[in-house]
Amino acid sequence: MSLVRVVLAGVLGACLAGTALAQPKSEPFPRAEMEAGLVELPVFRSMRDHHPEVFRKVLDATREGLLAGDTRDDVAARVRPLYLALIDSEMPKANDENLLGAVRMTLSQMRMLQTVSPDACYGLIVGDKTVSFASALTPELIAEEQAWATQMFEQTATAPVTRPTEDLSDQIAELALSAYETLSRPDRARFMELGGDLSAASSPDDRRIGCAFGVAMYELLLEMPKAEAARLFYAMIVEPEA
Numbered sequence: 147m148s149l150v151r152v153v154l155a156g157v158l159g160a161c162l163a164g165t166a167l168a169q170p171k172s173e174p175f176p177r178a179e180m181e182a183g184l185v186e187l188p189v190f191r192s193m194r195d196h197h198p199e200v201f202r203k204v205l206d207a208t209r210e211g212l213l214a215g216d217t218r219d220d221v222a223a224r225v226r227p228l229y230l231a232l233i234d235s236e237m238p239k240a241n242d243e244n245l246l247g248a249v250r251m252t253l254s255q256m257r258m259l260q261t262v263s264p265d266a267c268y269g270l271i272v273g274d275k276t277v278s279f280a281s282a283l284t285p286e287l288i289a290e291e292q293a294w295a296t297q298m299f300e301q302t303a304t305a306p307v308t309r310p311t312e313d314l315s316d317q318i319a320e321l322a323l324s325a326y327e328t329l330s331r332p333d334r335a336r337f338m339e340l341g342g343d344l345s346a347a348s349s350p351d352d353r354r355i356g357c358a359f360g361v362a363m364y365e366l367l368l369e370m371p372k373a374e375a376a377r378l379f380y381a382m383i384v385e386p387e388a
Contacts, residue, residue: 175209184208188296193232196303200232236299238384239306242376244298246368249379251294253364255287260357268353271360272344314381321378325362329355 184205185191194201204225211221240248252270259267268274283291326334326342333355340346344356367375 175212177205177209180209181205187292189292189299192296192299192303196299197232200228203228232299233295236302238380239302239308240298241301241305241307242372244294244301245376245379246372247294247297249364249367249375251287251291253361253368254290255283256357256361256364258283258287260361264354264357265350267357267360268344268347271356272347309377309380311384312377312381314378317378318382321363321366324366325359328362329358333358 181194184201185194190201190204193204207224207228208221211224216224237245237248256267256270259270322342326337329337336352336355337359340352344359347353347356367379370378
């Protein structure tokens with residue numbers, strides 16, 4: 147499931163804005179200076195400390211983009227696949243606190259996007275990597291996101307959790323049904339016309355419904371006992387073994 151990965155990827159443009167990367171010296175964008183700028187942000191410092199090979203690739207991609215005249219958003223687009231791949235590999239090793247932290251963080255961002263851009267909220271929910279929404283987030287939400295990512299990277303590197311991979315499709319379906327029942331009658335009717343498939347949403351109104359459904363699912367997830375919610379969310383982001 148790419149929901150949480152897309153949320154994290156979207157902040158990279160805002161992250162880069164805080165680094166000392168925009169003042170070329172005699173050597174354009176010297177690597178040492180760029181690295182020092184990046185690691186001022188704890189999320190990149192954690193990446194450097196625990197995943198140096200990924201950090202080197204991020205640094206290379208950032209420098210190449212800046213030398214090519216990329217905008218900040220363009221540079222973020224170069225970095226995004228590297229960042230997403232790292233999130234992919236680390237999330238299954240997250241503890242309950244960090245799994246539920248991801249749910250809370252994502253819900254906060256979905257709620258904000260729901261009011262300012264239901265299309266962006268929908269794109270976040272279905273994992274559309276082309277959607278950019280970092281500029282719509284408040285500094286507080288961006289700070290929350292960076293803090294969560296840093297904590298998750300630290301925990302999975304130093305105290306990774308191993309869990310059984312369970313097929314909880316029945317429980318996930320029950321959660322989805324409960325979320326569906328929070329929608330209005332017209333929205334439920336349209337949801338059924340789409341076959342319950344959010345990826346089939348084609349109109350702004352369909353995407354509004356998809357956003358509302360996603361928000362409801364995450365709200366209901368957080369109402370569960372913590373251990374149960376973490377177990378279910380893990381099953382939502384990790385494919386069961388065949």
